[in-house]
Amino acid sequence: MSDWPLLSLVTFLPLLGAAIILVIRGDNDVVIRNARSVALWTSGVTFLLSLFLIAGFDPDQPGFQFVERADWMPGLGIQYHMGIDGISLWFVPLSALLTILCVVSSWYSVEHRVKEYMVAFLVMDSLMIGVFCALDMVLFYVFFEAILIPMYLIIGIWGGPRRIYASFKFFLYTLAGSVLFLIAVLAIYLNTGTTDIAVLQTAQIPESLQYWLWLAMFASFAVKVPMWPFHTWLPDAHVEAPTGGSVLLAGVLLKLGGYGFLRFSVPMLPEASEYFTPFIFTLSAVAVVYTSLVALVQQDMKKLIAYSSVAHMGLVTIGCFTPNALGIQGSIVQMLSHGVVSAALFMVVGVVYDRIHSREISRYGGLAERMPVYAVIFLFFTMASIGLPGTSGFIGEIMVIAGVFQMNSWVAALAATGMILGAGYMLWLYRRVVFGKITRDDLKSIKDLRWNEMVAFAPLVFLAIWLGIYPSFFTRPMEPAVAQLLQQAQTVDTAAVAGE
Amino acid sequence: MTTPLLDLTPALPELLLLIAGLIFLVVGVFREHDGVRLISPLSAMALLIVAAIVLASDKTAADTFGGHFRMDAFAAYLKVLIFVGVAGAILVAQNYLEDERIARFEFPLLGLFGALGMSMMVSSNSFLGLYMGLELQSLAVYVLAASHRDTLRSTEAGLKYFVLGALASGLLLYGISLVYGFTGTVMFDQLGDLLRDENAFLSKGALVGLVFIAAGICFKLGVVPFHMWTPDVYEGAPTPVSAYIASAPKLAAMGLLLRVLIDPFGAWVDQWQQIIVFVSVASMLLGAFAAIMQTNFKRLMAYSGIANIGYALVGLAAGTQQGVNGVLVFMAIYMVMTLGTFACILAMRRAGTYVEEIDQLAGLSRRQPMLASILTILMFSLAGIPPLAGFFGKFYVFKAAVDAGFVSLAVIGLLSSVVGAFYYLRIVKLVWFDQPAEPFDLPLRPSIGAVAGVSAILLVVAVLAINPLFASAEAAASAIFR
Numbered sequence: 008m009s010d011w012p013l014l015s016l017v018t019f020l021p022l023l024g025a026a027i028i029l030v031i032r033g034d035n036d037v038v039i040r041n042a043r044s045v046a047l048w049t050s051g052v053t054f055l056l057s058l059f060l061i062a063g064f065d066p067d068q069p070g071f072q073f074v075e076r077a078d079w080m081p082g083l084g085i086q087y088h089m090g091i092d093g094i095s096l097w098f099v100p101l102s103a104l105l106t107i108l109c110v111v112s113s114w115y116s117v118e119h120r121v122k123e124y125m126v127a128f129l130v131m132d133s134l135m136i137g138v139f140c141a142l143d144m145v146l147f148y149v150f151f152e153a154i155l156i157p158m159y160l161i162i163g164i165w166g167g168p169r170r171i172y173a174s175f176k177f178f179l180y181t182l183a184g185s186v187l188f189l190i191a192v193l194a195i196y197l198n199t200g201t202t203d204i205a206v207l208q209t210a211q212i213p214e215s216l217q218y219w220l221w222l223a224m225f226a227s228f229a230v231k232v233p234m235w236p237f238h239t240w241l242p243d244a245h246v247e248a249p250t251g252g253s254v255l256l257a258g259v260l261l262k263l264g265g266y267g268f269l270r271f272s273v274p275m276l277p278e279a280s281e282y283f284t285p286f287i288f289t290l291s292a293v294a295v296v297y298t299s300l301v302a303l304v305q306q307d308m309k310k311l312i313a314y315s316s317v318a319h320m321g322l323v324t325i326g327c328f329t330p331n332a333l334g335i336q337g338s339i340v341q342m343l344s345h346g347v348v349s350a351a352l353f354m355v356v357g358v359v360y361d362r363i364h365s366r367e368i369s370r371y372g373g374l375a376e377r378m379p380v381y382a383v384i385f386l387f388f389t390m391a392s393i394g395l396p397g398t399s400g401f402i403g404e405i406m407v408i409a410g411v412f413q414m415n416s417w418v419a420a421l422a423a424t425g426m427i428l429g430a431g432y433m434l435w436l437y438r439r440v441v442f443g444k445i446t447r448d449d450l451k452s453i454k455d456l457r458w459n460e461m462v463a464f465a466p467l468v469f470l471a472i473w474l475g476i477y478p479s480f481f482t483r484p485m486e487p488a489v490a491q492l493l494q495q496a497q498t499v500d501t502a503a504v505a506g507e
Numbered sequence: 508m509t510t511p512l513l514d515l516t517p518a519l520p521e522l523l524l525l526i527a528g529l530i531f532l533v534v535g536v537f538r539e540h541d542g543v544r545l546i547s548p549l550s551a552m553a554l555l556i557v558a559a560i561v562l563a564s565d566k567t568a569a570d571t572f573g574g575h576f577r578m579d580a581f582a583a584y585l586k587v588l589i590f591v592g593v594a595g596a597i598l599v600a601q602n603y604l605e606d607e608r609i610a611r612f613e614f615p616l617l618g619l620f621g622a623l624g625m626s627m628m629v630s631s632n633s634f635l636g637l638y639m640g641l642e643l644q645s646l647a648v649y650v651l652a653a654s655h656r657d658t659l660r661s662t663e664a665g666l667k668y669f670v671l672g673a674l675a676s677g678l679l680l681y682g683i684s685l686v687y688g689f690t691g692t693v694m695f696d697q698l699g700d701l702l703r704d705e706n707a708f709l710s711k712g713a714l715v716g717l718v719f720i721a722a723g724i725c726f727k728l729g730v731v732p733f734h735m736w737t738p739d740v741y742e743g744a745p746t747p748v749s750a751y752i753a754s755a756p757k758l759a760a761m762g763l764l765l766r767v768l769i770d771p772f773g774a775w776v777d778q779w780q781q782i783i784v785f786v787s788v789a790s791m792l793l794g795a796f797a798a799i800m801q802t803n804f805k806r807l808m809a810y811s812g813i814a815n816i817g818y819a820l821v822g823l824a825a826g827t828q829q830g831v832n833g834v835l836v837f838m839a840i841y842m843v844m845t846l847g848t849f850a851c852i853l854a855m856r857r858a859g860t861y862v863e864e865i866d867q868l869a870g871l872s873r874r875q876p877m878l879a880s881i882l883t884i885l886m887f888s889l890a891g892i893p894p895l896a897g898f899f900g901k902f903y904v905f906k907a908a909v910d911a912g913f914v915s916l917a918v919i920g921l922l923s924s925v926v927g928a929f930y931y932l933r934i935v936k937l938v939w940f941d942q943p944a945e946p947f948d949l950p951l952r953p954s955i956g957a958v959a960g961v962s963a964i965l966l967v968v969a970v971l972a973i974n975p976l977f978a979s980a981e982a983a984a985s986a987i988f989r
Contacts, residue, residue: 082977083906123872145902149893149970156887159932163940171940175932182892182928186921189902193909193917 013063014073014089014140017056017099021106021132024049028126039121046110046125050132054103057136064096069487071142071205079146085202088142093488094269094339097481098139098262101346104466105258106132109251112354112463116250116361120164127157127164128251135259139266144192144202147270151263152185158252158260165249173240173247180240184230188267191223195275208274208495221279224272232264234287234324235294238317245313246366250357253309257316258350262342265320268327269335269492277496284328288411288418294321295425302432308356308366311436312349315392318425319345325422326407330496334410335489336482341403343481344474348391348400351467355385358460359440362453368436373445378455382441384464389437391471393430399474517569517578520557520586521626527553528619535612542612547601550615551594554622558590568986570632574694577632584983585629585762588839592755593622595846598954599853600747606859607745609655617654618751621647625759629766634683634693634720637763641679641727644759645672648752652744664743671726671736679723685716698771699989717772721782724767727760730820731789734813738801741809746861749805750849753812754842761819761838765831768823769987776826783824788919790817795926804852804865807930808845811889814927815841821920822904825911828988833903835980840900840969844889847962850955851882856948865934870943878951879938881963888966890931891924896969903977 027049028042064072071090079087091099109128117124131154138150155178163174196202199210212220230237241261245253273280295318302314319341326338358381359374360366375382391398394405404426412419445451456464474481515522531549535542561583568579597615604610624644631637649672653665687693689712690701702709726733741749768779794814801807819841822833855862872879888897901924905917969976 078974080974080977082974082981149898152898153893156892159935160939163936171936174936174940175929178932179925179929183922183925186925187918189905189921190909190914190918193906194914196906197910 012075013056013059014075014091017053017060017103018089018133018137018140020053020056021049021129021136025126025129025133028122028129031122042122042125043110043114046129047107049129050103050107050110053132053136054100054107057100057103060091060096060099064091064093064484066093066484067487069093069491074142079143083196084200085145086143087146088203088205089140089146090142090205091140093485094492095139095266096484097339097343098259098266098346099136101343102135102139102259103132104470105254105346105350106135108350108354108463108467109254111459112254112357113249113251114459115457116357117165123160124165124251127161128255130157131161131255135255138263142204144195144204144207144271147204148185148189148192151188152182154260154263155181158256161252161255162244162248165252166247168247169243170247173243176240177244180237181230184227184237187223188227191220191227194220194223204270208492210275212276214278217276217279218282221272221276221283224267224276225283228264228267228272229290230264231267232261232320232324233317234264234290234321235297235317236290238294238298241317242310242313245316245353246307246309250353250360253353253357254350257312257353258346261316261320262346265323265327265338265342268324269339273327273335274492274495280328280496281330284330287324287328288415291321291324292418292421294318294324295422296428299425299428299432303428303435305432306368308368308436308440309353310366311368311432312352312356315429315432316345316349318429319349319392322404322407322422322425325411325418329407329410329414330493331410331413332486332489332493333406333413335492336485337403337406337408337410339485339489340399340474340478340482341407344391344399344403344471347467347470347474348388348398351384351388351464351471352392354460354463354467355381355388358456359453363449368439370447371440371450372443372447373450374441374453376445377450377453380456380461384456384468385437385441387468388471389433391475393433394426397472397475399471399478402475402478514571517571518576518630519564520561520590521623521630523557523560524553524619524623524626527557528616528623531612531616531619535616538612543601543604543610543614546612547597547615550619551597554590554594554597554619558587558594561586561590566982566986572636574696575633575636576627576630578630579986580979581762581766581983581986582626582630584835584979585758586626588842589625589629589755589758590622592758592842592846593618593625593751595958596747596751596754596849599750599846599850599958600745601954602952603745603747603853603861606856606861607655609745611654614651614654617647617651621651621751622755625755628759629762631763631766632695634687634695637767638676638680638683640759641763642676644756645676645727648748648756651748651751652740654748655745660743661745664740667736667743668740675723675726675733678719678726682716682719682721682723685719686713687716689713689716695766695771699773702772702774714775714778717775717779718782720767721764721779724760724764725786728757728764728816729809729813730786730816731793731813732786734790734793737813738806738809741805741812742803742863746805746849746853746863749808750846750853753808753849754845757812757816757845758838758842761816761834765823765834766987769831770989773988780824780826783820784913784916787817787820787824788916790814790820791920791923792817795923798927798930801930802865803863804855804868804934805863807865808848808852811927811930812845814923815889818901818904818920818924821908821913821916824916825904825907825913827907827911828984829910830904830907831987832977832980832984833900833905833907835983836903836973836977837900839976839980840888840896840966843962843965844885844897847881847885847959847966848889850959850962851878851885853955854878854947854951854959857945858948865937867944868934868937869941871938871947873943874946875949875951878947878956878959881959882938883935884963884966885959886931886934890928892928894967894970896966896973899969899973
């Protein structure tokens with residue numbers, strides 16, 4: 008198995024599935040049925056293959072594993088270079104898993120343009136996995152930006168009433184961020200003569216240049232995360248996107264920002280990262296407190312969860328720039344946890360939206376009476392989102408806060424405030440939707456979860472608990488990579504001091 | 508260096524085209540009515556065969572016609588693209604000409620002679636050769652633009668193009684005469700040697716001449732501030748003619764500009780760099796912002812063309828071989844995107860009449876998913892989103908600019924491409940998100956479908972095959988640097 012180009016296989020298998028769906032011809036019903044099953048099978052096999060990555064990953068080795076290299080643009084020294092380390096390891100199966108869930112959970116709810124829907128999600132799957140495996144900056148950029156195409160179509164075709172506005176905002180906002188990243192890639196290439204990420208992690212980039220590069224990368228990643236005040240596209244995109252779109256957006260796409268900080272900004276631009284750390288902490292602390300407050304007053308369920316995502320991702324950005332292993336590992340765990348929990352919460356909203364076609368919180372109430380299973384699932388993910396011990400949310404938050412506490416107790420205190428406010432808005436949301444008496448007629452006949460919905464929730468519940476009670480399974484492979492990351496940042500640091 | 512006059516092998520492709528054109532002319536005259544059905548495919552085939560000959564031929568530099576004409580890797584690269592592009596434009600024109608009852612055999616022939624002119628343009632090694640080629644191309648296009656003589660729009664387009672084109676020719680000639688007057692030569696080699704010789708006294712007059720020459724060529728490229736004709740001519744001319752004007756002649760004019768600025772005026776890079784930087788920035792910005800308001804697809808493509816040539820010029824502004832390399836890659840991709848898009852515009856036909864308004868595309872994906880997908884690929888590629896080819900074109904030119912220290916130029920370029928993305932996205936939005944308008948006429952004409960489909964496929968597979976294109980552009984770029 009180890010000789011196989013496993014990463015390429017995982018990356019491009021969904022694309023093959025998409026191509027197969029494209030050539031399906033025939034009756035409308037036949038096309039829909041086949042498109043669904045091809046999508047399910049391809050995303051399923053992709054996920055299974057991604058599990059081989061976990062099984063074959065050597066957790067003691069810090070460098071990149073499953074490395075593949077091929078010439079791509081030899082004239083420029085740009086290679087097709089793939090590989091994963093402890094930082095990217097978990098994002099590949101997460102992306103693959105969430106894609107399956109999107110396919111499964113949309114089984115009945117998406118009825119028009121099923122073929123295109125499945126193609127879009129498989130293409131997304133391929134690009135998301137690719138972006139976490141890419142070890143060349145140009146290759147990374149290709150995947151990173153190509154994601155905009157299917158996501159734009161997903162929001163625009165299957166989205167809500169203001170989908171067109173939201174899709175444009177999403178596209179142009181993130182495109183503007185990523186072109187600045189491209190400039191940074193070009194400048195790095197000019198300066199070091201390579202775009203190979205593995206090489207660049209130990210390369211020395213002149214300090215004066217680092218600040219500019221850092222800002223250019225920041226523009227891109229801050230929009231993706233999104234950090235306050237670059238977050239305004241996110242609530243629009245989330246509210247208008249179909250459930251599957253929101254799941255991938257929250258589950259994977261937001262992680263690209265944090266991943267980018269850890270992959271590029273911190274190791275490649277250590278001096279600048281150190282210099283800008285207070286800036287990041289300020290923005291993140293504002294994000295945590297401010298967007299949590301904003302979440303409190305939302306009337307729309309999806310908007311509430313979208314704002315809570317911004318707040319949770321604030322913790323991630325704090326963790327990324329904490330100069331100790333605890334904080335960085337915490338931010339990765341927090342990303343994974345948020346990937347699982349917020350994806351699940353968007354699916355939770357999607358379930359009732361499919362039945363009632365409204366996301367207004369005041370439109371609901373008393374769902375516990377008719378939908379007991381739903382109420383339990385919703386409660387579980389509410390708790391996970393708040394960070395109840397025993398769930399994944401707790402581990403990530405506590406690691407980040409403990410990490411940052413070692414260097415700045417104020418930031419830690421503000422970050423912890425976010426947890427309290429989070430408990431406030433999540434519990435209040437839960438109370439208004441699930442508890443109380445049913446007043447509206449259409450809620451009296453609402454059906455509990457279907458089989459496909461339960462199947463979709465099951466792995467997320469399982470993961471949230473697993474990550475919550477046995478986090479070392481997940482953090483163990485990260486350790487060498489994170490240690491190396493810190494060491495890179497520090498050696499450059501001491502070298503700079505010695506040079507002075 | 509000068510070879511005997513009678514050695515015509517370097518000009519073999521042009522001679523073949525000329526002979527083919529003359530034969531088709533005679534055939535056309537005798538066939539009168541159904542001539543176009545015969546001449547169109549023949550012309551396209553002749554162009555493709557000549558392109559294949561160029562591709563296979565020896566690409567070491569060789570001069571003929573007293574040194575006024577040069578065949579080298581640079582010319583060969585552009586010629587192949589020009590011939591293929593013109594062949595594509597002729598192929599997509601056929602049905603339109605018949606539908607609009609303007610099917611005259613002169614149409615493909617003029618296209619062929621225009622290609623001959625373009626081919627001479629990129630092979631010119633002196634200002635005489637340059638001017639001859641440019642005028643041959645322009646004359647053909649003037650007539651083509653006005654070829655729908657019964658409609659006001661077409662005659663207006665033709666007239667506008669002719670008058671402004673004549674003005675530009677005047678500027679160009681004036682510049683050439685200044686350069687000749689102050690340096691005493693029209694030959695690129697001699698001029699280059701003169702300019703490189705630091706001891707030679709050179710009057711500023713030649714510099715003024717350079718400015719006029721650059722302006723004249725910039726007019727043909729349709730870049731700001733010489734862009735005013737493009738939207739009107741694109742919109743007014745018959746759609747296949749717009750397709751023709753938008754694709755290959757841009758390539759030829761760019762080839763001309765590259766050769767003139769790099770080869771004879773290479774030593775004056777500091778002087779012309781300022782012009783190119785200004786023209787490039789102005790084109791990118793105007794192209795991006797002015798396109799937003801357009802409702803006519805052809806006008807939109809005109810502004811898109813202005814912006815795209817602006818991006819290409821970013822590479823030239825770098826003034827390096829790498830930059831020229833980027834320009835060549837960019838232009839090749841640009842031509843494919845433009846031809847493909849115009850083929851899609853030609854597919855917009857409702858109850859027998861051609862429509863050009865962007866709104867008419869609404870809901871195309873429901874009725875014609877294939878055409879909609881092709882158009883989507885083209886639009887995302889024009890917007891420069893990877894993994895489509897349009898991204899790589901921009902990547903190479905911006906990379907060259909950053910390498911040469913023009914970071915701000917690259918930043919402006921990339922940010923204006925974000926603005927540009929807005930109007931390409933608007934088309935994708937109409938195609939996929941909006942409620943269907945009336946469907947277009949089916950079936951799709953095979954020639955149009957083929958050109959559109961092939962261009963979309965090329966743009967997708969470019970991510971794998973970018974390297975051969977890059978390598979041949981590299982060989983081409985090195986030919987004009989010494």
